[in-house]
Amino acid sequence: MSTAAGEVVLEARGLRKHYGPVVAAAGMDLEIRRGEVMALVGDNGAGKSTLVKMLSGAIRPDAGEIVHRGRAIQLHGPHDARERGIETTYQDLALAPNRDVIANLYLGREIVRGGLLKPLGILDRREMTRRATDQLSRLGVRLPALTGTPVGRMSGGQQQGVAVARAASWATDVLFMDEPTAALGVRQSEAVLQVARRIAQSGVGVVLITHIMPHVMEVADRVVVLRHGRKVADMTAAELRQDRLIALMAGYEEGEAA
Protein backbone atom coordinates (compact mmCIF):
# COMPACT_ATOMS: atom_id res chain seq x y z
CA MET A 1 0.00 0.00 0.00
CA SER A 2 1.26 3.41 -0.86
CA THR A 3 1.70 5.69 2.12
CA ALA A 4 2.89 8.62 0.09
CA ALA A 5 1.21 11.59 1.65
CA GLY A 6 -0.77 13.57 -0.84
CA GLU A 7 -1.73 17.20 -0.46
CA VAL A 8 -3.42 18.00 2.86
CA VAL A 9 -6.97 18.86 1.88
CA LEU A 10 -8.71 19.30 5.23
CA GLU A 11 -7.23 20.00 8.61
CA ALA A 12 -8.50 20.20 12.18
CA ARG A 13 -6.52 22.40 14.56
CA GLY A 14 -7.31 22.17 18.24
CA LEU A 15 -11.00 21.44 17.80
CA ARG A 16 -12.90 21.34 21.09
CA LYS A 17 -16.46 20.36 21.89
CA HIS A 18 -18.17 20.13 25.27
CA TYR A 19 -21.59 18.75 26.07
CA GLY A 20 -22.19 20.18 29.51
CA PRO A 21 -19.57 18.52 31.69
CA VAL A 22 -18.72 15.93 29.01
CA VAL A 23 -15.65 16.78 26.96
CA ALA A 24 -16.33 15.08 23.62
CA ALA A 25 -13.34 16.68 21.89
CA ALA A 26 -10.48 18.07 23.94
CA GLY A 27 -8.45 19.90 21.32
CA MET A 28 -8.12 17.59 18.34
CA ASP A 29 -5.70 17.89 15.42
CA LEU A 30 -6.12 15.96 12.21
CA GLU A 31 -4.67 16.14 8.71
CA ILE A 32 -6.64 14.56 5.90
CA ARG A 33 -4.69 13.94 2.70
CA ARG A 34 -5.93 13.41 -0.82
CA GLY A 35 -5.71 9.87 -2.09
CA GLU A 36 -5.41 8.41 1.38
CA VAL A 37 -7.78 6.20 3.37
CA MET A 38 -7.50 7.14 7.03
CA ALA A 39 -8.96 4.84 9.65
CA LEU A 40 -10.24 6.70 12.69
CA VAL A 41 -10.44 4.31 15.61
CA GLY A 42 -11.05 4.44 19.33
CA ASP A 43 -13.33 3.11 22.01
CA ASN A 44 -17.00 3.98 22.30
CA GLY A 45 -17.31 7.59 23.32
CA ALA A 46 -13.75 8.45 22.27
CA GLY A 47 -15.04 11.36 20.19
CA LYS A 48 -14.81 9.98 16.66
CA SER A 49 -18.30 10.94 15.58
CA THR A 50 -17.94 14.30 17.27
CA LEU A 51 -14.77 15.06 15.32
CA VAL A 52 -16.35 14.04 12.05
CA LYS A 53 -19.50 16.02 12.74
CA MET A 54 -17.45 19.15 13.40
CA LEU A 55 -15.49 18.69 10.19
CA SER A 56 -18.63 18.08 8.15
CA GLY A 57 -20.60 21.02 9.49
CA ALA A 58 -23.20 19.02 11.42
CA ILE A 59 -22.12 20.57 14.74
CA ARG A 60 -20.17 23.70 15.63
CA PRO A 61 -16.88 23.37 17.50
CA ASP A 62 -16.57 25.41 20.73
CA ALA A 63 -13.01 26.32 19.81
CA GLY A 64 -10.35 25.55 17.23
CA GLU A 65 -9.91 25.94 13.54
CA ILE A 66 -10.90 24.08 10.38
CA VAL A 67 -8.61 24.55 7.39
CA HIS A 68 -9.78 23.60 3.92
CA ARG A 69 -7.32 23.75 1.02
CA GLY A 70 -5.00 25.83 3.14
CA ARG A 71 -7.62 28.36 4.19
CA ALA A 72 -9.37 28.67 7.55
CA ILE A 73 -13.10 28.24 7.06
CA GLN A 74 -16.33 28.37 9.03
CA LEU A 75 -18.89 25.65 8.40
CA HIS A 76 -22.39 26.95 9.06
CA GLY A 77 -24.08 23.64 8.34
CA PRO A 78 -23.79 20.41 6.39
CA HIS A 79 -24.81 22.41 3.37
CA ASP A 80 -21.61 24.45 3.63
CA ALA A 81 -19.43 21.37 3.80
CA ARG A 82 -21.20 19.68 0.93
CA GLU A 83 -20.68 22.72 -1.27
CA ARG A 84 -16.96 22.28 -0.67
CA GLY A 85 -17.03 18.65 -1.72
CA ILE A 86 -16.93 17.34 1.84
CA GLU A 87 -19.42 14.48 2.17
CA THR A 88 -20.46 12.29 5.06
CA THR A 89 -22.29 9.06 5.70
CA TYR A 90 -23.58 9.33 9.24
CA GLN A 91 -23.58 6.57 11.80
CA ASP A 92 -27.31 7.04 12.32
CA LEU A 93 -28.46 6.62 8.72
CA ALA A 94 -29.53 9.89 7.18
CA LEU A 95 -32.00 8.70 4.58
CA ALA A 96 -35.57 9.66 3.76
CA PRO A 97 -37.23 6.28 4.39
CA ASN A 98 -40.33 6.80 2.30
CA ARG A 99 -38.51 7.92 -0.83
CA ASP A 100 -36.92 5.79 -3.47
CA VAL A 101 -33.21 5.44 -4.22
CA ILE A 102 -33.09 8.20 -6.82
CA ALA A 103 -34.80 10.71 -4.54
CA ASN A 104 -32.36 9.85 -1.77
CA LEU A 105 -29.25 10.04 -3.93
CA TYR A 106 -30.31 13.49 -5.07
CA LEU A 107 -31.82 14.69 -1.79
CA GLY A 108 -30.94 18.35 -1.37
CA ARG A 109 -29.37 18.59 -4.83
CA GLU A 110 -32.17 17.58 -7.15
CA ILE A 111 -31.68 18.07 -10.86
CA VAL A 112 -34.43 20.32 -12.21
CA ARG A 113 -35.49 21.12 -15.73
CA GLY A 114 -33.81 24.15 -17.20
CA GLY A 115 -35.12 26.91 -19.45
CA LEU A 116 -38.30 28.81 -18.71
CA LEU A 117 -39.51 26.21 -16.24
CA LYS A 118 -36.44 26.50 -14.04
CA PRO A 119 -38.01 28.70 -11.30
CA LEU A 120 -40.75 26.10 -10.82
CA GLY A 121 -38.18 23.53 -9.78
CA ILE A 122 -39.59 20.71 -11.90
CA LEU A 123 -37.63 17.51 -11.32
CA ASP A 124 -35.77 15.86 -14.17
CA ARG A 125 -36.21 12.30 -12.93
CA ARG A 126 -34.97 10.77 -16.16
CA GLU A 127 -31.65 12.58 -15.99
CA MET A 128 -31.26 11.75 -12.31
CA THR A 129 -31.99 8.09 -13.00
CA ARG A 130 -29.54 8.00 -15.88
CA ARG A 131 -26.69 9.53 -13.93
CA ALA A 132 -27.44 7.47 -10.81
CA THR A 133 -27.42 4.21 -12.78
CA ASP A 134 -24.02 5.16 -14.15
CA GLN A 135 -22.62 6.20 -10.83
CA LEU A 136 -23.83 3.12 -8.96
CA SER A 137 -22.28 0.89 -11.60
CA ARG A 138 -18.99 2.71 -11.29
CA LEU A 139 -19.04 2.37 -7.51
CA GLY A 140 -20.09 -1.26 -7.73
CA VAL A 141 -23.12 -0.73 -5.49
CA ARG A 142 -26.02 -3.05 -6.23
CA LEU A 143 -29.57 -2.18 -5.27
CA PRO A 144 -32.82 -3.99 -6.02
CA ALA A 145 -34.70 -1.04 -7.49
CA LEU A 146 -33.80 2.56 -8.17
CA THR A 147 -37.31 3.91 -8.59
CA GLY A 148 -40.66 3.28 -6.99
CA THR A 149 -39.47 1.38 -3.90
CA PRO A 150 -39.02 3.35 -0.66
CA VAL A 151 -35.54 2.75 0.76
CA GLY A 152 -37.15 2.13 4.15
CA ARG A 153 -38.31 -1.22 2.78
CA MET A 154 -34.80 -2.26 1.79
CA SER A 155 -32.42 -4.26 3.95
CA GLY A 156 -30.01 -2.51 6.29
CA GLY A 157 -27.13 -3.31 3.98
CA GLN A 158 -28.90 -1.94 0.93
CA GLN A 159 -29.78 1.23 2.82
CA GLN A 160 -26.18 1.60 3.85
CA GLY A 161 -25.30 1.17 0.17
CA VAL A 162 -27.56 4.09 -0.71
CA ALA A 163 -26.01 6.28 2.00
CA VAL A 164 -22.49 5.40 0.91
CA ALA A 165 -23.28 5.85 -2.77
CA ARG A 166 -24.81 9.24 -2.11
CA ALA A 167 -21.83 10.57 -0.21
CA ALA A 168 -19.34 8.96 -2.58
CA SER A 169 -21.08 10.42 -5.63
CA TRP A 170 -20.59 13.97 -4.51
CA ALA A 171 -17.32 13.89 -2.59
CA THR A 172 -14.59 15.74 -4.45
CA ASP A 173 -12.39 16.61 -1.46
CA VAL A 174 -13.22 14.53 1.61
CA LEU A 175 -15.45 11.54 2.29
CA PHE A 176 -16.25 10.77 5.94
CA MET A 177 -17.74 7.35 6.62
CA ASP A 178 -18.95 6.85 10.19
CA GLU A 179 -19.15 3.09 10.82
CA PRO A 180 -20.47 2.28 7.36
CA THR A 181 -19.96 -1.45 7.84
CA ALA A 182 -21.35 -1.76 11.36
CA ALA A 183 -24.54 -3.50 10.25
CA LEU A 184 -23.21 -5.31 7.22
CA GLY A 185 -22.41 -8.88 6.31
CA VAL A 186 -19.03 -9.91 4.96
CA ARG A 187 -19.83 -9.35 1.31
CA GLN A 188 -21.48 -5.96 1.73
CA SER A 189 -18.67 -4.81 4.02
CA GLU A 190 -16.21 -5.78 1.33
CA ALA A 191 -18.17 -3.74 -1.21
CA VAL A 192 -18.16 -0.68 1.06
CA LEU A 193 -14.40 -0.96 1.64
CA GLN A 194 -13.95 -1.21 -2.12
CA VAL A 195 -15.90 2.02 -2.53
CA ALA A 196 -13.66 3.69 0.05
CA ARG A 197 -10.60 2.53 -1.87
CA ARG A 198 -11.93 3.64 -5.25
CA ILE A 199 -12.95 7.04 -3.98
CA ALA A 200 -9.50 7.55 -2.45
CA GLN A 201 -7.87 6.54 -5.72
CA SER A 202 -9.84 9.28 -7.45
CA GLY A 203 -7.98 11.80 -5.27
CA VAL A 204 -10.40 12.24 -2.40
CA GLY A 205 -9.33 12.06 1.23
CA VAL A 206 -11.31 9.23 2.83
CA VAL A 207 -11.85 8.97 6.59
CA LEU A 208 -13.28 5.67 7.77
CA ILE A 209 -14.53 5.22 11.32
CA THR A 210 -14.75 1.59 12.32
CA HIS A 211 -14.44 -0.78 15.26
CA ILE A 212 -13.56 -3.71 13.02
CA MET A 213 -9.79 -4.15 13.10
CA PRO A 214 -9.47 -6.42 10.06
CA HIS A 215 -11.13 -3.66 8.03
CA VAL A 216 -8.56 -1.21 9.33
CA MET A 217 -5.71 -3.52 8.39
CA GLU A 218 -7.22 -4.18 4.98
CA VAL A 219 -7.96 -0.71 3.70
CA ALA A 220 -6.21 2.00 5.72
CA ASP A 221 -3.13 3.91 4.59
CA ARG A 222 -3.04 5.71 7.90
CA VAL A 223 -4.49 5.04 11.31
CA VAL A 224 -5.46 7.66 13.86
CA VAL A 225 -6.40 6.59 17.37
CA LEU A 226 -8.62 8.73 19.61
CA ARG A 227 -9.18 8.34 23.32
CA HIS A 228 -11.13 10.56 25.72
CA GLY A 229 -11.50 13.27 23.11
CA ARG A 230 -7.81 13.34 22.19
CA LYS A 231 -5.61 11.96 19.46
CA VAL A 232 -3.27 9.43 21.05
CA ALA A 233 -1.63 8.00 17.94
CA ASP A 234 -1.22 8.82 14.26
CA MET A 235 0.71 6.35 12.15
CA THR A 236 1.02 4.92 8.70
CA ALA A 237 -0.18 1.44 7.87
CA ALA A 238 3.43 0.29 7.63
CA GLU A 239 4.06 1.18 11.27
CA LEU A 240 0.96 -0.57 12.39
CA ARG A 241 0.62 -3.74 14.40
CA GLN A 242 -2.81 -4.84 15.46
CA ASP A 243 -1.92 -5.75 19.04
CA ARG A 244 -0.36 -2.37 19.57
CA LEU A 245 -3.43 -0.67 18.11
CA ILE A 246 -5.75 -2.37 20.54
CA ALA A 247 -3.45 -1.48 23.44
CA LEU A 248 -3.54 2.16 22.36
CA MET A 249 -7.29 2.25 22.07
CA ALA A 250 -7.73 0.75 25.49
CA GLY A 251 -5.11 3.05 26.98
CA TYR A 252 -2.55 0.43 28.05
CA GLU A 253 0.11 2.20 26.06
CA GLU A 254 0.70 5.90 25.51
CA GLY A 255 1.06 6.95 21.88
CA GLU A 256 3.69 9.31 20.57
CA ALA A 257 1.25 11.95 19.42
CA ALA A 258 -0.57 12.90 22.61
Add this chain to the structure above:
Amino acid sequence: MEASTYPGNAPDTRDGGRVRALLGRVAPEQLGLSGMLVVACVIISMQSPYFLQGENFANIGTAVAVSGVMAAFTTIVLIGGGLDLSLGAVLVLAGWAMATALDAGYTAGAAIAFALVVGAGCGLVNGLLIVGVGINPFIVTIGTQFAFRGITYAWSGGGAKSTPVDDPTIVALGSDRLLGIPLPVYVLAGMFLLAFCLLRFTRFGSNVYAIGGNLAAARLAGVRVDRTRILVYVLSALSAAVAGVLLIGISGAAIPIAGQGIELTVLAAVILGGTALMGGRGTVVGTLLGVLLLGVINNGLTLLSAPSYWQMIVQGTALLIAVVFDEVRRKRKETR
Protein backbone atom coordinates in the same frame (compact mmCIF):
# COMPACT_ATOMS: atom_id res chain seq x y z
CA MET B 1 -24.70 -0.33 -21.45
CA GLU B 2 -22.85 -0.40 -18.17
CA ALA B 3 -25.97 -1.06 -16.19
CA SER B 4 -26.28 -4.50 -17.73
CA THR B 5 -23.40 -5.62 -15.53
CA TYR B 6 -25.56 -4.77 -12.56
CA PRO B 7 -28.99 -6.05 -13.48
CA GLY B 8 -30.36 -5.12 -10.08
CA ASN B 9 -29.88 -1.45 -10.81
CA ALA B 10 -32.15 -1.23 -13.83
CA PRO B 11 -34.69 1.55 -13.43
CA ASP B 12 -38.26 0.42 -13.31
CA THR B 13 -39.36 0.87 -16.92
CA ARG B 14 -41.19 -2.38 -17.53
CA ASP B 15 -44.59 -2.18 -19.16
CA GLY B 16 -46.87 -0.01 -17.11
CA GLY B 17 -43.87 1.49 -15.37
CA ARG B 18 -44.50 4.82 -17.04
CA VAL B 19 -48.14 5.03 -16.11
CA ARG B 20 -47.37 3.90 -12.61
CA ALA B 21 -44.52 6.34 -12.35
CA LEU B 22 -46.94 9.09 -13.31
CA LEU B 23 -49.84 8.23 -11.05
CA GLY B 24 -47.92 6.57 -8.28
CA ARG B 25 -48.59 3.01 -7.26
CA VAL B 26 -52.21 2.25 -6.57
CA ALA B 27 -52.08 1.63 -2.86
CA PRO B 28 -54.38 -1.03 -1.43
CA GLU B 29 -56.02 1.58 0.79
CA GLN B 30 -56.96 3.54 -2.32
CA LEU B 31 -58.61 0.48 -3.80
CA GLY B 32 -60.41 -0.06 -0.51
CA LEU B 33 -61.52 3.55 -0.46
CA SER B 34 -62.80 3.35 -4.02
CA GLY B 35 -64.70 0.22 -3.03
CA MET B 36 -66.25 1.99 -0.07
CA LEU B 37 -67.21 4.88 -2.33
CA VAL B 38 -68.99 2.52 -4.73
CA VAL B 39 -70.75 0.71 -1.89
CA ALA B 40 -71.91 4.01 -0.40
CA CYS B 41 -73.24 5.11 -3.79
CA VAL B 42 -75.11 1.83 -4.32
CA ILE B 43 -76.71 1.86 -0.88
CA ILE B 44 -77.78 5.48 -1.11
CA SER B 45 -79.14 5.13 -4.65
CA MET B 46 -81.27 2.21 -3.50
CA GLN B 47 -82.73 4.36 -0.75
CA SER B 48 -83.20 7.52 -2.79
CA PRO B 49 -83.87 7.61 -6.54
CA TYR B 50 -82.77 11.24 -6.58
CA PHE B 51 -79.16 10.36 -5.74
CA LEU B 52 -78.07 9.29 -9.22
CA GLN B 53 -79.40 12.39 -10.99
CA GLY B 54 -76.90 14.77 -12.54
CA GLU B 55 -78.28 17.62 -10.51
CA ASN B 56 -77.44 15.81 -7.29
CA PHE B 57 -73.85 15.21 -8.39
CA ALA B 58 -73.56 18.93 -9.07
CA ASN B 59 -74.76 19.51 -5.51
CA ILE B 60 -72.22 17.11 -4.08
CA GLY B 61 -69.48 18.82 -6.08
CA THR B 62 -70.39 22.24 -4.74
CA ALA B 63 -70.81 20.91 -1.22
CA VAL B 64 -67.33 19.36 -1.07
CA ALA B 65 -65.55 22.18 -2.93
CA VAL B 66 -64.85 24.36 0.13
CA SER B 67 -63.35 21.68 2.35
CA GLY B 68 -61.87 19.84 -0.65
CA VAL B 69 -59.77 22.81 -1.74
CA MET B 70 -58.17 22.84 1.70
CA ALA B 71 -57.85 19.06 1.86
CA ALA B 72 -55.66 19.09 -1.25
CA PHE B 73 -53.09 21.28 0.50
CA THR B 74 -53.54 19.79 3.96
CA THR B 75 -52.24 16.63 2.28
CA ILE B 76 -48.98 18.51 1.66
CA VAL B 77 -48.92 19.81 5.24
CA LEU B 78 -49.34 16.34 6.75
CA ILE B 79 -46.83 14.70 4.40
CA GLY B 80 -44.32 17.31 5.52
CA GLY B 81 -44.89 16.27 9.13
CA GLY B 82 -46.94 19.37 9.99
CA LEU B 83 -50.47 20.21 11.03
CA ASP B 84 -52.67 23.23 10.34
CA LEU B 85 -55.75 23.62 12.54
CA SER B 86 -56.25 27.30 11.72
CA LEU B 87 -57.89 26.69 8.33
CA GLY B 88 -61.44 27.64 9.31
CA ALA B 89 -60.26 30.89 10.89
CA VAL B 90 -58.08 31.83 7.93
CA LEU B 91 -61.05 31.06 5.70
CA VAL B 92 -63.30 33.62 7.41
CA LEU B 93 -60.58 36.22 7.89
CA ALA B 94 -59.62 36.13 4.20
CA GLY B 95 -63.29 36.06 3.27
CA TRP B 96 -64.00 39.09 5.40
CA ALA B 97 -61.04 40.86 3.84
CA MET B 98 -62.53 40.27 0.41
CA ALA B 99 -65.99 41.46 1.48
CA THR B 100 -64.45 44.61 2.95
CA ALA B 101 -62.53 45.32 -0.25
CA LEU B 102 -65.68 44.85 -2.32
CA ASP B 103 -67.53 47.17 0.04
CA ALA B 104 -64.87 49.79 -0.47
CA GLY B 105 -65.55 49.66 -4.19
CA TYR B 106 -62.64 47.54 -5.42
CA THR B 107 -63.12 45.14 -8.32
CA ALA B 108 -63.71 41.45 -7.70
CA GLY B 109 -60.19 40.66 -8.94
CA ALA B 110 -58.57 43.11 -6.56
CA ALA B 111 -60.74 41.89 -3.69
CA ILE B 112 -59.78 38.26 -4.33
CA ALA B 113 -56.12 39.27 -4.49
CA PHE B 114 -56.52 41.02 -1.13
CA ALA B 115 -58.05 37.85 0.35
CA LEU B 116 -55.11 35.81 -0.92
CA VAL B 117 -52.59 38.28 0.51
CA VAL B 118 -54.32 38.13 3.90
CA GLY B 119 -54.34 34.34 3.67
CA ALA B 120 -50.64 34.21 2.79
CA GLY B 121 -49.93 36.54 5.71
CA CYS B 122 -51.75 34.18 8.10
CA GLY B 123 -49.75 31.26 6.72
CA LEU B 124 -46.52 33.19 7.17
CA VAL B 125 -47.40 33.83 10.82
CA ASN B 126 -48.04 30.10 11.33
CA GLY B 127 -44.86 29.16 9.50
CA LEU B 128 -42.62 31.59 11.35
CA LEU B 129 -43.95 30.52 14.74
CA ILE B 130 -43.64 26.83 13.95
CA VAL B 131 -40.36 26.86 12.05
CA GLY B 132 -38.66 30.06 13.13
CA VAL B 133 -39.48 29.90 16.84
CA GLY B 134 -39.77 26.13 16.87
CA ILE B 135 -43.16 25.65 18.55
CA ASN B 136 -45.30 22.56 18.05
CA PRO B 137 -47.67 23.11 15.07
CA PHE B 138 -50.63 21.76 17.03
CA ILE B 139 -50.25 24.48 19.67
CA VAL B 140 -49.41 27.23 17.21
CA THR B 141 -52.33 26.66 14.88
CA ILE B 142 -54.83 26.26 17.72
CA GLY B 143 -53.56 29.58 19.00
CA THR B 144 -53.78 31.30 15.64
CA GLN B 145 -57.17 29.68 15.08
CA PHE B 146 -58.52 31.71 17.99
CA ALA B 147 -56.49 34.79 17.11
CA PHE B 148 -57.50 34.90 13.42
CA ARG B 149 -61.16 34.32 14.18
CA GLY B 150 -61.06 36.90 16.94
CA ILE B 151 -59.57 39.41 14.52
CA THR B 152 -62.38 38.61 12.08
CA TYR B 153 -65.00 39.24 14.78
CA ALA B 154 -63.35 42.51 15.76
CA TRP B 155 -63.06 43.63 12.14
CA SER B 156 -66.70 42.79 11.45
CA GLY B 157 -67.89 44.49 14.63
CA GLY B 158 -68.99 41.37 16.46
CA GLY B 159 -69.23 37.70 15.51
CA ALA B 160 -72.96 37.64 14.88
CA LYS B 161 -72.72 40.20 12.10
CA SER B 162 -72.54 38.90 8.58
CA THR B 163 -72.69 40.93 5.42
CA PRO B 164 -74.34 40.05 2.09
CA VAL B 165 -72.04 39.96 -0.91
CA ASP B 166 -73.73 40.59 -4.24
CA ASP B 167 -70.78 41.25 -6.48
CA PRO B 168 -71.78 39.49 -9.72
CA THR B 169 -68.35 37.95 -10.36
CA ILE B 170 -68.07 36.44 -6.89
CA VAL B 171 -71.64 35.18 -6.90
CA ALA B 172 -71.10 33.68 -10.35
CA LEU B 173 -67.94 31.96 -9.09
CA GLY B 174 -70.04 30.25 -6.46
CA SER B 175 -73.12 29.35 -8.47
CA ASP B 176 -72.62 29.54 -12.25
CA ARG B 177 -72.05 26.49 -14.38
CA LEU B 178 -69.90 25.61 -17.34
CA LEU B 179 -70.97 22.57 -19.37
CA GLY B 180 -73.43 21.80 -16.61
CA ILE B 181 -70.71 21.63 -13.97
CA PRO B 182 -70.66 24.21 -11.15
CA LEU B 183 -67.66 26.54 -11.19
CA PRO B 184 -66.57 25.58 -7.64
CA VAL B 185 -65.94 22.08 -8.98
CA TYR B 186 -63.49 23.54 -11.52
CA VAL B 187 -61.73 25.42 -8.75
CA LEU B 188 -61.60 22.21 -6.71
CA ALA B 189 -60.19 20.25 -9.66
CA GLY B 190 -57.63 22.97 -10.36
CA MET B 191 -56.42 23.04 -6.77
CA PHE B 192 -56.12 19.25 -6.66
CA LEU B 193 -54.18 19.25 -9.91
CA LEU B 194 -51.88 21.94 -8.55
CA ALA B 195 -51.22 20.05 -5.31
CA PHE B 196 -50.70 16.83 -7.25
CA CYS B 197 -48.14 18.39 -9.60
CA LEU B 198 -46.32 20.15 -6.76
CA LEU B 199 -45.89 16.88 -4.87
CA ARG B 200 -45.03 14.69 -7.80
CA PHE B 201 -43.01 16.78 -10.19
CA THR B 202 -41.19 19.45 -8.22
CA ARG B 203 -38.18 19.71 -5.98
CA PHE B 204 -40.45 21.32 -3.40
CA GLY B 205 -42.68 18.24 -3.31
CA SER B 206 -39.77 15.85 -3.13
CA ASN B 207 -38.32 17.81 -0.24
CA VAL B 208 -41.68 17.85 1.59
CA TYR B 209 -41.75 14.03 1.54
CA ALA B 210 -38.15 13.88 2.74
CA ILE B 211 -38.75 16.36 5.57
CA GLY B 212 -41.84 14.49 6.77
CA GLY B 213 -40.04 11.17 6.59
CA ASN B 214 -36.87 12.19 8.41
CA LEU B 215 -36.36 15.87 9.14
CA ALA B 216 -32.84 15.49 10.48
CA ALA B 217 -31.79 13.51 7.42
CA ALA B 218 -33.24 16.10 5.08
CA ARG B 219 -31.34 18.84 6.90
CA LEU B 220 -28.08 16.87 6.85
CA ALA B 221 -28.58 16.24 3.15
CA GLY B 222 -28.65 19.98 2.57
CA VAL B 223 -32.38 20.42 1.92
CA ARG B 224 -33.51 23.98 2.71
CA VAL B 225 -35.75 22.62 5.41
CA ASP B 226 -36.92 25.85 7.05
CA ARG B 227 -37.80 27.58 3.82
CA THR B 228 -39.72 24.57 2.56
CA ARG B 229 -41.69 24.15 5.79
CA ILE B 230 -42.68 27.82 5.92
CA LEU B 231 -43.81 27.63 2.30
CA VAL B 232 -45.99 24.62 3.20
CA TYR B 233 -47.91 26.69 5.78
CA VAL B 234 -48.25 29.62 3.40
CA LEU B 235 -49.71 27.33 0.73
CA SER B 236 -52.07 25.79 3.29
CA ALA B 237 -53.37 29.20 4.34
CA LEU B 238 -53.66 30.26 0.71
CA SER B 239 -55.91 27.26 0.08
CA ALA B 240 -58.04 28.38 3.04
CA ALA B 241 -58.29 31.84 1.47
CA VAL B 242 -59.43 30.31 -1.81
CA ALA B 243 -61.99 28.29 0.17
CA GLY B 244 -63.13 31.51 1.85
CA VAL B 245 -63.73 33.18 -1.51
CA LEU B 246 -65.62 30.12 -2.75
CA LEU B 247 -67.79 29.95 0.37
CA ILE B 248 -68.84 33.59 -0.01
CA GLY B 249 -69.63 32.97 -3.67
CA ILE B 250 -71.73 29.92 -2.80
CA SER B 251 -73.56 31.40 0.19
CA GLY B 252 -73.78 34.99 -1.04
CA ALA B 253 -72.58 36.39 2.27
CA ALA B 254 -69.46 36.82 4.39
CA ILE B 255 -70.20 35.09 7.69
CA PRO B 256 -67.61 35.44 10.48
CA ILE B 257 -68.90 32.40 12.37
CA ALA B 258 -68.67 30.13 9.29
CA GLY B 259 -66.22 27.29 8.92
CA GLN B 260 -65.91 26.36 12.60
CA GLY B 261 -64.45 22.91 12.93
CA ILE B 262 -64.05 22.56 9.18
CA GLU B 263 -60.38 21.67 9.69
CA LEU B 264 -61.52 18.39 11.25
CA THR B 265 -63.62 17.56 8.20
CA VAL B 266 -60.56 18.29 6.11
CA LEU B 267 -58.29 16.16 8.29
CA ALA B 268 -60.77 13.28 8.21
CA ALA B 269 -60.75 13.28 4.41
CA VAL B 270 -56.96 13.50 4.19
CA ILE B 271 -56.21 10.75 6.71
CA LEU B 272 -59.01 8.59 5.31
CA GLY B 273 -57.20 9.00 2.00
CA GLY B 274 -54.14 7.25 3.40
CA THR B 275 -51.91 10.19 4.32
CA ALA B 276 -49.90 9.52 7.45
CA LEU B 277 -50.65 11.71 10.44
CA MET B 278 -46.97 11.52 11.36
CA GLY B 279 -45.77 12.60 7.94
CA GLY B 280 -43.65 11.23 5.12
CA ARG B 281 -46.37 9.37 3.31
CA GLY B 282 -49.54 10.23 1.44
CA THR B 283 -51.08 11.05 -1.91
CA VAL B 284 -53.36 13.71 -3.32
CA VAL B 285 -55.32 11.03 -5.19
CA GLY B 286 -56.12 9.32 -1.90
CA THR B 287 -57.29 12.62 -0.44
CA LEU B 288 -59.61 13.18 -3.40
CA LEU B 289 -61.19 9.79 -2.71
CA GLY B 290 -61.52 10.68 0.97
CA VAL B 291 -63.21 13.98 0.12
CA LEU B 292 -65.63 12.28 -2.27
CA LEU B 293 -66.49 9.52 0.19
CA LEU B 294 -67.33 11.97 2.98
CA GLY B 295 -69.23 14.16 0.48
CA VAL B 296 -71.33 11.26 -0.77
CA ILE B 297 -72.13 10.05 2.75
CA ASN B 298 -73.17 13.55 3.84
CA ASN B 299 -75.28 13.91 0.71
CA GLY B 300 -76.91 10.55 1.39
CA LEU B 301 -77.77 11.58 4.93
CA THR B 302 -79.33 14.77 3.59
CA LEU B 303 -81.33 12.92 0.95
CA LEU B 304 -82.58 10.47 3.53
CA SER B 305 -83.48 13.53 5.63
CA ALA B 306 -81.44 12.34 8.56
CA PRO B 307 -81.11 15.03 11.25
CA SER B 308 -77.97 17.10 10.73
CA TYR B 309 -76.30 15.88 13.89
CA TRP B 310 -75.84 12.58 12.05
CA GLN B 311 -73.38 14.31 9.76
CA MET B 312 -71.34 15.34 12.80
CA ILE B 313 -71.45 11.81 14.17
CA VAL B 314 -70.41 10.31 10.83
CA GLN B 315 -67.61 12.80 10.32
CA GLY B 316 -66.22 12.38 13.80
CA THR B 317 -66.38 8.62 13.51
CA ALA B 318 -64.75 8.70 10.08
CA LEU B 319 -61.89 10.79 11.49
CA LEU B 320 -61.38 8.35 14.34
CA ILE B 321 -61.57 5.28 12.10
CA ALA B 322 -59.06 6.90 9.75
CA VAL B 323 -56.67 7.65 12.60
CA VAL B 324 -57.00 4.10 13.93
CA PHE B 325 -56.19 2.72 10.47
CA ASP B 326 -53.24 5.08 10.22
CA GLU B 327 -51.93 3.88 13.57
CA VAL B 328 -52.36 0.24 12.61
CA ARG B 329 -50.44 0.85 9.37
CA ARG B 330 -47.65 2.55 11.27
CA LYS B 331 -47.37 -0.24 13.85
CA ARG B 332 -47.35 -2.88 11.16
CA LYS B 333 -44.54 -1.06 9.37
CA GLU B 334 -42.48 -0.81 12.53
CA THR B 335 -42.72 -4.50 13.29
CA ARG B 336 -41.91 -5.63 9.77
